[in-house]
Amino acid sequence: MENQSYFLDKNLALLLIVSISLLFTLIGIVYSKKHQSLKNYLTAGRNVEAFSLTTSLVASALGAWILFGPASAATWGGIGSVIGYSLGTAFPMLALIFLGSKIRKIFPRGKTLTEFIYSKFGKKLFKLILILTIFYMFIFLCAEITAVSLLVNYISGTPLWLTSILVIITTLIYTLYGGLRASILTDNLQFFIVLILLFISAYFINNTNSYFVSFDIIKNNSSHLLSNKYIPNYTAGLTFFIAVAATNLFHQGNWQRVFAAKNNEVLKKSLLFSFIIIIPIVFFMGVIGILAISIDSKVNPDLAFFSILLKDRTEFLSVLIIILAISLTISTVDTLVNAISSIIVVDGKKVYSNPNQKNYLQLSKVFVVIISIVAFIISSKGFSILYLFLLADLLCCAAVFTVFYAFYQKKFKESNAVTSILLGLFLGLLIFPDPNFSRSILVGTLLPFDLFPQIVSSSLLFWSFLLATLGPVIVIMSYDSFKR
Template identity: 35%
Template sequence: MISNSLSNVVIYLTLAFFLIIGIVLVKGGKMSKDQFLTARSSQSWKALGINFYVAGIGSWILFTLPTTAAYYGIYGLIAYVIACVVPLIVLIFIGPAIRKKCPNGVTITEFIKERYGRLCHAFVGIMVVFYMSITYISELTALGSTMTATYGLNSIIPICMTALVTTVYTAYGGLPTSMLTDKIQGWAIILLIVIVSASIFNYVNIDSNTIESSGLLQPTRIAIESFYVLTVAITGANLFHQGYWQRVYSSKSNKDLIIGLLVASVLILITFSILGFSGIIAIWGNLCCSNEAEYNNVFFSLTLPQKGWINVIVLILVVSLVCSCTDTLQIGLTATIVNDVFDNKIHVNYARLCVVILTIPIVFLASKNADIMRLFLIADLYSTIVAVVVMIAFIDRFKKYKTITQSKDSKQELSLKKDKSDSKEDIGIVIDSKNENINKTYAINGEERKFYINGYDCVIGMVVGIISIAIFGWIFHKDFYEGLALLLLPSGMSVEGESLGAFLAAPLGTLFGIFVSAGIRTLVNGSLRKD
């Protein structure tokens, strides 16, 4: 254990270091708005690997990973680690597709706007802001919990100072500053995790009798359910983590993007497994857990009894994790508001102001010390609803018009080709017989489909998805008010079948609502045409 005065010195020196790095090494005052929000096409796979890794972590990994392992055992831990890697694998496939479909974009919501229109775009934007705000609150809450429960400090001051420092350098340098500090923070985090983990495994004496009696190597129903719940929850949520999409657009090429995502996946797989297993080690070493509070701080039960220097390293690790996460969230939220709320029509200085304004209510809410795991689950639950909309947007069959590819050769004569599904139909192809070298191709709208999905269908589907959660809760608990309460997941993942049902009801209800809306509209339009 270290003294309060030493703890404060370590915190503020670490924050000062990141503040200096963030301001001195980036020329933020001369940036365009596009540079501020995207750092477009500027990053190699080496930079992207560590940046994608840092974008997916925060101080929450010191709480949720060990706690999950201590509660649900090795199967729960495996489920959590896999769930954290899957979103990056998904981005390997859809990242290049988004760059192609929306090359001048900044966030995933711009793809939604292009596909479904302004109404659905605004609705999805609200959901994205909600998710990222909850994540931001969770991160600062985790910092406050660490300062209070572990180091005996007043949590308000560290929360405010951390938010202030990241706000200053992010408002100054935007995404380039965030990515620069993330590189430094990322490698520092990996080094610190290695040092702390080595110290933990060297310090703990495992009781061989406890290994069997703990039951942590045996599967439980909740642990098995978590393979689906956590994978769907985290994948759906990370699709709307704008920090990821800003990095997608910052990559120099699709090759750099894919390699960077693979590097980040490996780093997450290794470090998350090590950190999570510390929760099991704590149980086997009889260092934890006799009550709920000890479960929530299981990682620190392994570090606090050790020598002072290891706790200094842990404190630096916590501050680094919080800074890396909060600056990513700040610039991601700013990009969402600038592009989705103001339709990308405000000056870059107002974008900087957004960073500052957003932080104030989030710091206030973080001081309330809510349940971190529950906050994440709530955000993840509603992200699965929006994820359905994005997945459908990729399916060309549900577009209003069939796609025709228009190609232009060197003599500016046109060659029209329908997509493969309509290749047998005669649509009047004109080809220059002397020169068939095609220089440019682009898509235009063809024949209108009878059945298609539009933005109104998606909005109705999302509303139905939310209602479906409450309906499932009503059926599950046989009580209407408990069904409504499930919208905020009051029990987290602790009740068998409850969270699984909620995470099934949300996307399936959304899918049902979308297709019912589209079907009714198709029938009505068909009747009107006949009349």
């Protein structure tokens, strides 16, 4: 490994990481000094305007994962996965136009989705969704830190632990100090940095490697990825849409911004613009994956985007990618950190038996530091957390219909909600593939493969998400029909 040639000098990479991280830390701290209150920490004073809210929503949604996920999925899931990823990432913005406005009307002083669930349903469902939400955001945090650490290591050979600890510490400093106010301000800056760098990337891909972007090379080498007869185009597309859309509806960072909007008009406008902006960005990153696999069938799917952009080993583009990746990561990590902290501050008292004896703001910061240490350990080892990410997605899929359908029902029993979610989880977990994606509890373990058609045994992930999502729908619809 010592003789391996990298795209960028390690010292320059470290200088970039430290400079970018400290810049956002300094900006966040200086700005937050004028806004030191719990109200600003949790909801930014509930007076965020459309421009700031839009840029914050987009920057928070587009983490370092967009440099890996869409392109990687496209190398085997084709154009269907690209469409599914794009719509799945953007769809929550559209859904929140209706869900967010309704909750703001019912619960005008709200701060979290979980406190609304507690007031409407009760403690059992509240605890289930609270655990689900924190688990999902923790996995998301690990994924972001791992992704950027692996990328910087790939480009410059910088040790994983070094990138990880620099990003985590600097982000924690300004986010735990300034809260949502600081997160939104830095998101505003990161939005423009990311947008400019993505345009530069697109320009270089189109001009430096103009033959790469020709669809002829896709038709000649990977036509199946565009074919309407290629089954993964449908199964992968639906899987990614369901998984990504469902999980983001439980993202406390999104709900914080719903409650932070100055009014419903600002909220609707910001969410609509965010929806429109997110789709082409994720779609572009996905199409790059199809181009990469068409050019080189042996390309590492996770590095598909970089295999094209760094083909000529340009130092300028290597610098650009590190700036892009660090900015994307920090914008997402500060959102996750503040989101997890806000849940503990607001909902912690509903869990403890002596709620008035604790300082929940202090407790939330200690809790965030602890899970950040765990995230550091995971990311510094370079573990693949895709499997855990998919498991977290499955949990959200089992809960999504029940929770949000109930928003529009005047009478909805908590016991029915918990039962439907648990049934969805049970059905999904029966088909959910093992870490090798070769078998599941039901298919290939309890029952032999021969009993199942190939479309089931070869698409376990798809069917697990479908059953986890539709199971609760069937239970609730059946109950409603019986009640009538």
